[in-house]
Amino acid sequence: MIRQSLLGASLAVTLSANDGAALFDAQCNACHVKYVPVNELMENFMKGKNEKLKLLAPTLNQLNFRIKQMVGDPKGDAEMHRIEVVEFIKDYVIHPDKAKSVCLAEVIDNFETMPSMKGQISESELEAVAEFIYDYTQPEERK
Numbered sequence: 384m385i386r387q388s389l390l391g392a393s394l395a396v397t398l399s400a401n402d403g404a405a406l407f408d409a410q411c412n413a414c415h416v417k418y419v420p421v422n423e424l425m426e427n428f429m430k431g432k433n434e435k436l437k438l439l440a441p442t443l444n445q446l447n448f449r450i451k452q453m454v455g456d457p458k459g460d461a462e463m464h465r466i467e468v469v470e471f472i473k474d475y476v477i478h479p480d481k482a483k484s485v486c487l488a489e490v491i492d493n494f495e496t497m498p499s500m501k502g503q504i505s506e507s508e509l510e511a512v513a514e515f516i517y518d519y520t521q522p523e524e525r526k
């Protein structure tokens with residue numbers, strides 16, 4: 384009994400990177416596939432209108448690449464850049480608006496605006512999942 388409640392308390396205060404990964408799987412992965420190689424994405428979106436892969440949303444590797452490239456100053460202070468990227472993601476999930484999108488028009492034009500997840504995800508969960516997106520590395524980079 385005591386053990387269980389202690390465990391519950393420590394889980395509630397610290398959401399680690401693993402939790403971010405698990406939260407992504409539970410809350411985002413249904414629409415955002417994790418990884419599709421860039422050449423396949425190019426073919427799908429630049430040559431066709433998403434007919435080939437029929438994705439429901441930009442992939443995690445697209446989100447990671449585009450948001451880090453387009454939000455804040457990728458060549459500036461690394462800690463500042465991380466904060467800006469994490470804030471962008473946290474804001475988008477609660478207040479989605481395609482006008483704020485940093486994806487290419489050829490990509491984003493295939494999708495309706497993401498439904499807001501307001502009330503479905505807590506502030507600390509959102510923080511953990513946004514950090515996970517920031518830190519995501521593509522399979523070929525992991526070697």
Ligand code: HEC
Nearest residue numbers: 410411414439440472475479481484485486494495496497
């Ligand atoms: C029901 C499907 C769905 C779910 C679930 C979902 N998304 Fe999305 N998301 C979309 C679609 C579609 C887009 C592309 C259209 C847009 O930008 O609004 C998108 C776009 C985004 C963008 C903006 C990218 C850009 O610049 O255009 C972010 C950031 C994002 N999602 C993060 C998340 C996170 C984090 C989660 C989980 C906590 C999540 N999404 C869950 C469908 C979804």
